[in-house]
Structures are given as structure tokens and as C-alpha cells.
Amino acid sequence: MYLTREEERILEGEEGEILAKMMEILVKVGEIYHADRLIPITSAQISGVSYNTIGDSGLHFLNSLKGAKVRVLTTLNPLAFDERYLYELGVDEKTYNKQMEIIKAYVDIGVKTTATCTPYYFDNIPKFGEHIAWAESSAVIYVNSIIGARTNREGAITALASALIGKTPNYGLHLEKKRKATHLVELDFQPEGEEYPLLGLLLGERVKGIPYLRIGGNYDDFKLMGAAMAASGSVAMYHVENFTPEYRKALHDDVERIFIERKELENNASCEDVELVAIGCPHVSPSELRRIADYLKGKKKRTGVELWIFVARSVKERYPELIRMIENFGGKVMVDTCVVVSNAGKIYHTIGTNSGKAAFYLAKEKFGGAKVVVRDLYTLLRSVVQ
Amino acid sequence: MILRGRVIVRGKAEGYVVKCDKPVVILGDINEREGTACGKSVVNKIFVFPCGAGSTVGSYTIYGLRYYGNAPAGMILQEAETIVTAGAIIAEIPTVDRIEISKIKEGDYVRMEDGIVEIISSRPHS
Numbered sequence: 001m002y003l004t005r006e007e008e009r010i011l012e013g014e015e016g017e018i019l020a021k022m023m024e025i026l027v028k029v030g031e032i033y034h035a036d037r038l039i040p041i042t043s044a045q046i047s048g049v050s051y052n053t054i055g056d057s058g059l060h061f062l063n064s065l066k067g068a069k070v071r072v073l074t075t076l077n078p079l080a081f082d083e084r085y086l087y088e089l090g091v092d093e094k095t096y097n098k099q100m101e102i103i104k105a106y107v108d109i110g111v112k113t114t115a116t117c118t119p120y121y122f123d124n125i126p127k128f129g130e131h132i133a134w135a136e137s138s139a140v141i142y143v144n145s146i147i148g149a150r151t152n153r154e155g156a157i158t159a160l161a162s163a164l165i166g167k168t169p170n171y172g173l174h175l176e177k178k179r180k181a182t183h184l185v186e187l188d189f190q191p192e193g194e195e196y197p198l199l200g201l202l203l204g205e206r207v208k209g210i211p212y213l214r215i216g217g218n219y220d221d222f223k224l225m226g227a228a229m230a231a232s233g234s235v236a237m238y239h240v241e242n243f244t245p246e247y248r249k250a251l252h253d254d255v256e257r258i259f260i261e262r263k264e265l266e267n268n269a270s271c272e273d274v275e276l277v278a279i280g281c282p283h284v285s286p287s288e289l290r291r292i293a294d295y296l297k298g299k300k301k302r303t304g305v306e307l308w309i310f311v312a313r314s315v316k317e318r319y320p321e322l323i324r325m326i327e328n329f330g331g332k333v334m335v336d337t338c339v340v341v342s343n344a345g346k347i348y349h350t351i352g353t354n355s356g357k358a359a360f361y362l363a364k365e366k367f368g369g370a371k372v373v374v375r376d377l378y379t380l381l382r383s384v385v386q
Numbered sequence: 387m388i389l390r391g392r393v394i395v396r397g398k399a400e401g402y403v404v405k406c407d408k409p410v411v412i413l414g415d416i417n418e419r420e421g422t423a424c425g426k427s428v429v430n431k432i433f434v435f436p437c438g439a440g441s442t443v444g445s446y447t448i449y450g451l452r453y454y455g456n457a458p459a460g461m462i463l464q465e466a467e468t469i470v471t472a473g474a475i476i477a478e479i480p481t482v483d484r485i486e487i488s489k490i491k492e493g494d495y496v497r498m499e500d501g502i503v504e505i506i507s508s509r510p511h512s
Binding site for chain 2: 021024025028029032048053054055056057058060061135137153154155156157158161366
């Protein structure tokens with residue numbers, strides 16, 4: 001791999017031990033994946049934020065970075081709680097204090113504490129063709145597919161290293177030729193409602209590569225489908241004919257064909273008897289927020305069920321009247337956290353959601369092992385109304 | 387027997403082998419507070435496994451092994467990926483990949499330095 005003199009200098013420690021280690025990570029990952037060089041990035045998105053996942057050792061590592069500063073716009077994934085709902089989220093004092101120390105460590109190195117998995121709405125909006133280094137698999141697949149920005153599925157540490165160096169190794173989805181479809185998905189149906197996330201879960205299991213789909217849908221449908229795909233598998237990009245920006249050059253002769261029938265999307269349970277309805281994994285878009293608020297306006301929540309909506313702080317602040325409508329109904333609108341990285345899955349045993357990603361994680365023992373039902377937005381909303 | 391691979395993290399290490407035969411889901415299969423991987427202690431051992439898998443936050447788990455004083459002396463993999471590579475570098479654990487790990491057995495005593503792995507003896511772990 002070719003390194004500039006400047007990059008060599010950093011690697012040799014002339015700009016300090018921290019940057020040398022960060023450069024070592026980028027160079028080693030670049031060598032493993034046969035990158036020819038490092039390329040500049042315009043932004044980074046960092047995972048590894050919740051105290052529940054990175055613990056004391058993660059905090060210790062972040063504190064060891066003191067003195068370094070990120071070189072590009074760098075935004076942050078959700079954390080363990082929304083400060084206004086510590087009681088509802090079962091947050092103890094130790095977790096609260098440690099989480100605050102983690103946030104401070106990120107602030108110290110210049111990271112913006114956006115605490116959202118959807119920075120692409122307002123906080124960190126990459127443009128078509130830009131090279132970026134993002135962690136958070138649902139955001140990676142969204143910006144590659146829907147926006148046409150270029151990022152590999154970075155890890156917590158590689159995204160951080162890229163933010164501090166301002167570069168990423170040039171391999172994988174940074175290369176035009178690695179962004180072609182590998183699988184042509186043929187369906188005997190046009191997805192509706194919850195079938196988008198359910199199809200996503202299935203594609204994640206079956207496709208190791210980049211699927212190409214011929215289906216209709218809107219940004220929110222595809223956000224939910226992509227997040228599910230990236231959770232159940234390692235997919236980092238898809239193409240949708242006549243919709244995503246790079247579909248025209250995506251197909252070629254040796255794509256593998258896969259067939260999926262509607263009946264394979266099994267989902268029979270009812271959402272009528274769940275204890276919690278959770279919407280916003282990934283965090284809701286302005287359009288989803290408006291749909292939710294509009295539907296709930298003037299209605300009353302029935303007892304015995306909670307409605308939690310997860311959203312980016314930057315989205316919430318722009319729509320105070322929508323938030324008021326949801327809160328007047330009896331729903332809670334939470335920022336900075338989500339149903340997966342908070343304790344929600346350990347507090348509620350039956351959860352209804354429109355997210356295949358949330359269903360995938362919440363069902364796991366580590367996240368509480370809840371029984372999860374996936375339904376479309378309006379079915380869920382209808383189920384919480386008196 | 388001498389095996390040659392690719393250096394991920396330079397350094398010398400030796401010890402008894404603890405081996406997992408399946409890809410190790412780093413955030414899940416490794417308990418950094420107890421120093422175990424797939425239920426077996428890796429503390430000061432040579433930890434041999436095919437590759438890492440699962441959440442990319444797993445690099446922090448490898449760092450956690452070092453933080454809690456439970457790091458393996460070295461790691462030998464068939465194929466390193468991003469999670470293990472970044473974790474090994476920040477935890478400063480001598481690591482090598484592209485080694486035919488089927489030639490190394492649980493309880494073997496091995497010495498490793500940079501890209502070279504030497505199997506000293508194939509006796510059971512005492």
C-alpha cells in the first residue's frame with residue numbers, strides 16, 4: 001500500500017503515539033483488504049457509545065485519546081438513555097455517570113454528540129460520490145444505497161481512527177467496481193407495510209453482497225428494509241430499480257438470481273397484546289414523525305400499553321408541534337437513545353415494532369429476549385388507540 | 387514445525403494453545419472480565435481461532451481483555467478481519483494471520499515472533 005511522506009511520518013510517531021496507533025489501524029486494515037492507498041474522507045459516524053456495550057474498558061480507551069482531535073465532521077451513535085426518562089428506562093446512577101464520562105471523552109476529541117443512528121436527516125448529510133467512514137450498519141446501508149455516498153461497514157474503532165486521521169483505506173465500496181449488484185432478487189409480490197423489514201431480514205440471511213430489487217416503496221420503507229438487512233447479515237448496500245441513484249450501472253451478466261415468495265415472510269403473531277409499541281429503529285424521519293402525530297392527534301391512548309417513539313434530537317427540535325401532539329396522546333418521544341441500546345428490552349417482555357432490526361436484536365438473550373411482533377406503522381398505532 | 391503467516395501486530399509471545407474451531411463472535415463469545423473465549427481461559431495463552439465475527443463494537447472487547455489483565459499472550463488466526471485487527475492493535479497483542487490453524491492443536495506449546503509460528507511441543511496442557 002502506498003503511503004505519502006506525511007502518512008509515513010504519522011505512522012512513525014512524529015505526531016504522537018495516539019495518531020501513530022490510529023494510522024497503524026488504517027494501514028493494517030488497508031493491507032488486509034488490498035487497498036492501494038488512503039483517501040480523504042468528508043465525515044465520520046462513530047458507534048461504541050452506550051456504556052451498556054463498551055463498559056469501563058471502552059471508557060478507559062476513549063480517555064487515552066485525550067489531546068487528539070478529529071479532522072472531519074464526526075457524529076455519534078445513540079447512547080443508553082434519554083436524560084428525561086431515566087426512571088422509565090431503568091437507568092442506575094453508575095450507568096448515568098459512566099455514560100456522561102463517555103460523552104465527555106468524545107466531546108474532548110471534537111466529536112459532535114448527535115447521538116443518533118440517522119445523522120443523514122440534519123446532522124451529517126453526505127453527498128453523492130463522497131467518501132466517508134461510517135460505523136452504524138443501518139446508516140451505512142442508507143447512505144450507500146439511497147444517497148450514493150461511499151463507505152465500507154466500518155467498526156467502532158476504524159471509524160474513530162478515520163475521524164482522527166481524516167482518511168480511510170481505499171477498498172470495497174469506495175471503488176466503483178465493487179458497488180455493482182451481486183444478486184438479482186425476484187419476488188412473487190410487491191411488498192406492503194411490514195413486509196419491507198421482513199424482506200430485509202430474509203435478504204440479510206441469504207445475500208452476501210449487494211442485492212438488486214425491482215420493487216416500489218418510499219424512503220422510509222427502504223430505510224426499514226435496509227436496516228433489517230444490515231442487522232441479520234453483513235449487507236452494506238442495495239439497489240432499487242428506478243429509485244436508488246446507482247441502479248443503472250449495477251446489473252451485469254453474472255449476477256446470481258434468488259427467488260423469494262411472499263409466504264416465506266412468516267409473521268403471524270398479533271400486536272394487540274404487547275406491553276410496548278416502539279417506533280424509531282432507525283430513528284424516525286420527519287415524514288414518519290408527521291404521520292404518527294397526525295394519526296394520534298385528538299385521540300387517547302388505551303391503558304396497559306406504552307408508545308415510545310425514538311428520534312434524533314435535531315429532528316425533534318424542528319417539530320415541537322408534532323412532539324406535543326404525540327405527548328398529548330400519551331406517547332413518549334425519546335432522543336439520544338433507542339429501543340435496542342437502552343434497557344427497554346429488559347423492562348418489557350412483549351414488544352411491537354415496525355423495525356426488523358429491533359426485532360432481530362431484542363429477541364436475543366443479551367438484549368432481554370423479548371417476544372417481538374413486527375407490524376407496519378398504522379397497524380401499530382391503531383393498536384394503542386382507545 | 388514452523389508455520390509462516392502475515393503479521394497483524396508485531397511481537398514475541400509463547401505459551402500453550404487455547405483453540406476455538408468456529409468463527410468467534412467477539413461481542414458475545416468473549417468475556418473480557420473473566421478472560422474466557424467460548425468458555426475457556428485465554429489469559430496468557432496463545433489464542434487460536436479461524437476469524438472474528440459479529441458486532442464491530444467487538445474491538446472494544448479485545449481491548450477489555452488487556453484492561454482487565456486477561457489478555458492472551460498472542461493470537462493466531464486463519465484470516466483476520468477489521469474487528470480483530472483493530473482490537474489487537476489497540477490492545478497490543480502480538481497477532482498473526484494466514485496460518486493453517488488445522489496444524490495447531492489445543493494444548494500445543496507454541497512460540498511466535500512476527501509472522502513466524504513455531505510449534506515446540508504437542509503435549510497436552512497441564
